[in-house]
Amino acid sequence: MGKAKGIWRIRTFALIATLAWAAAAEAGHEDAKVLILAQPTARGDALWMALTQGFFKEEKLDVTVKWVASGKELLRAFEDGKDGRRGAGDFVLVSELLTVSFWQTTDKAFACLGVVGRDADAYVAVSRAEINTSQDLAGKTVGTRLGSTSAWFLGEYLRAHQMKERDVRLRDVPSDAVTTWDLDRGDVDVFFTVEPYAAQALRTHGGRIHRLGTAKGYMHGYMLLGSWKWYLRDHPGVAERVLRALEKGRLHALQQKAEVLQFARGMFNVEDIRPVDADYHSTERLVGLDRVTLDDFQKLGRWMKEAGLLTETFDPKVFFDPQPLRAGLPDHVSPEFK
């Protein structure tokens, strides 16, 4: 009798162990499948190289990337997963202004995990040749895409030179308006815009215009990795593995420019490689959180607040969740975030 009971116990334990193992295996399988929504720019070339070099596979991740050019469109698709629905994307790689706005709009259910790349030289002030200093801007007409990263650059540029937006006349124009600049009409004196449009305009207009400056020293445009807080909670360890794969991708991209350009050619049907080449050189690759990030996001928060784009005071230390970076790449989080 006692022996029979013992056998039943062993069988029951074996059954429970099998079921638990199957459940864990299923959960692990689900964790391994990751969908990333990303903008197709070389600022995120760490992701490109992580895909082609098998760095995600090394981390036991089965990653699919859906490329979406417009950050707004990308985040609208991602928002479908706010309440825990899979399939709308597990991670996003998107620019800073939209990310902060999205974070606010989604009641902070979204977590920003770190910087993948940033760029200051891609944001350019192009002026008529006779405008040579920041002080020459007073009273002039400035064309920019209002509410964009270029407009934030203008704000930082003016503040750094003890001016404000009210010291110039602002015109809302598309980012590429500089390429069709009618210099004889005289309706715009300076454009604050983004590459590749500034370079195209400089080639077209020759000596009549020049590069007044770039965003270097004022701010950076960012490419950030983010996810839902529910996803991070329900899939522990996945963000760390994604970050580690991106770090390997970053190092590879840094050394293998030809492979990065080749990826752009094959993936996005690029014929004119110059914009990709320029982005490759001006991108600062990071996969981390550092002091510069903190400074930039404090500036961004202030500007967005002034513009009425933030409803409350913005604290970058609340916006960023450094926990996955601390766990996966502890050296990549500066003390300010600890």
Add this chain to the structure above:
Amino acid sequence: MRSEWLAGASLTALSLLGSGCGAVILQDAAKGGETPWSLSEGMTRDQVEAKLGGPVGKRTLPDGGVVTVYEYRLPDPSAEKLAKDALAPWFKVGGAYGVAAPAGIFTEFYFFPYAIYKAATGPRAKVAFTYGPDGRLLYLRAPPAYGAPDDAVGMPTTGIREDYGVFDAVGAPSIGVIRGICRREDQDRGSAGLTAGEKHVDCVSTGLAIWGLE
């Protein structure tokens, strides 16, 4: 024996030709093929190809995905008119399908080969779909071109709600909205620095200027 077989075959051919097949083929050509837009993301390659048929082109992407090109038949309005013409004799003689009315047979002799020709050469279009590395439909187009636009965030154009979302809003704010934000700003700032009136004026003028409003 041979003549009996030939007679049987001829009768079968006549009844087939007289059965309105040409009209049916033309009606099908008029409707067009399976619309690619009825497909949805996440479908497997097999599910897509069951509807659209095999691909006419393929390109493997560096991320492991595949751009696959399919051809599909567009609706052909001219085939619809021809189908009506092909069916007209049957209705005129009041016959049913399978009844070898002389007019119908004559029409079918003309229309049947033409219907096949029309269906084979009707208007067609190509569509490119992108599959992910897992073989599932990732999106109903090729990957986007290189580059990300300098996206702008907008502001609500009417009123201020505590929970307003700026993400989906577009355009510059109204003066009333900016004033409302600055009233709240005044409360946030307390009494430090400038007088309340000066702070309010500064806040409103800065907010208006950022949005190019004078």
